[in-house]
Amino acid sequence: MKPAKPSLDLVRSVTDEHVLRALIQHRRLTRAELAVEIGISKPTAGESVRRLTERGLVADTGERTPGGRGRGRVGLYYGLAPKLGVALAITITPAGVAAECIDVYGEVVARTTRPIDRPVHPSQVAAALEEVAAEACAAAGQPARLAVVGAADPVDRETGRLVQLPDAPFLVGELDPAAILAPLEVVVDNDVNWAALAEPALRDFAYLYLGEGLGCAIVNDGEVRRGHAGLTGEIAHLLTTGPDGRAVRFIDLFGELSLRREGTTAIDVDRLLASGSATHEIIGTAVAGVVAAVVALADPQEIVVGGSWGPALLDRIRPAVDRMPRRVPVRAATLTGEPVLDGVRVDALTRLRASMTTH
Incomplete structure (x- = not known):
């Protein structure tokens, strides 16, 4: 036949x-x-x-x-044809909500931001999200065809809603970006996953985010592994080595070292970086314990360390990792400016072009 x-x-x-x-x-x-x-x-x-x-x-x-x-x-x-529409690339972080309009050629044609208060109020974040999206599109002079959102909170894989977990430093609550930006097609994911996807030319690695919050993205065969509910990589509650060799939850270590922002579980990055060599040694050992758990469960080719303080402590983290039974290369993230937004932009552009060429 x-x-x-x-x-x-x-x-x-x-x-x-x-x-x-x-x-x-x-x-x-x-x-x-x-x-x-x-x-x-x-x-x-x-x-x-x-x-x-x-x-x-x-x-x-x-x-x-x-x-x-x-x-x-x-x-x-x-x-x-002119004004075919743009893609919205949006980030929701403790610093505020930012939206960019990206045209089909990959150019950022508009950008707008809104600061948000601490502690965070979900209603304020929702209002800021709606405002920046509308203002960016108005400045671009084109309608949005879709939106891609990176959020500094866990994201439910099925619904795209933000999830409030215990000890998370950025407690937005159960925000629903897709509902706020309706009727647009909206894709929402955790900020660490977007930062990992922005790393160039890597297919099998773990991206360890060490900043005000703690997170990890597992990338295998070029795909982020999100787990049943989308909560893979929530490392804050992993048991690791604390002061004096005691077992401690990773997030609790920073409380014991007086390195949290007052009244929150957010890590005080400036105070951490200014702390002494002994404190950095303790943190490096604790991070190595987290790396050991990630290696045992995910078997990554290498560990990429990003965030606002992780790369600065690599000289303490690497020797501690080398003492572990299973060694793995550890290096700083390639992208240091706005890695989350970089990842969101790439995905938004890919989806925008697909929407124009397949319909």
Whole structure:
């Protein structure tokens, strides 16, 4: 039996997708240039441009190639239609709520922020989220097609709601970003997962976030492993080695060392970094105990350390890890500026382009 031939509609759909991707990459092309770029005939390229123009996805740019007087026919340049829509890249952190609008070319065309108070009030965060999304889109002059959100709290895998766990330093409560940003398509994930996904060229590793809060992302075969409820990597309650060799929950160690912000479980980063060598030695040993647990359960190729104080204590963490039965390379995160936002941006752009080329 001969294999079934693809339908004409499928062939046209694939051709249109290739045309859109070529215009995303090159910004403007003539029908002849599209034919060469994609490897199709000029009539096929022309028909695709006609279909996409009718759908409002492609437009004549008004630019022309040199032509006439022996130089051939004048060619019309086509590009993506203006104001096709943007993707929202949003972060929710103790510092505030920030939203960026990213266009299909990957450019940030608008950004707005809102500070939030401490202690955090869920109603304030919800209002800030709604406001920054609306203001960013207004500044971009384009509607949002979707939103990707990174939150400094655990995220329920099934619902996308933020989860309030004991001892979490950033207690937003059960915030529901998808409901606030409706009717947009909304993707929500934990900030540490986004930071891990932003690390370049890694497929099997554990990303240890050590800052005001404590977190871990497990990446295997290039995918974040989130667990049944999406709570994989919540390391605060792991038992590790505390002062004088006693077993202690990881989060409680910082209370015993008087390194918490007053009235919260958030780690006082400035005080931690300014503490003495003996304290850093204790913390390094405790982190190594956490690494040992992660290695035993997840078997990562390496440990990547990020956050506001983790990389600064690597000279204490590495020797302690080397004393463990199963050694694993430990290094600082590659991205140090806004790794969470970097991860959110990449995913938002990928989803935006897919929404334009597959519909």
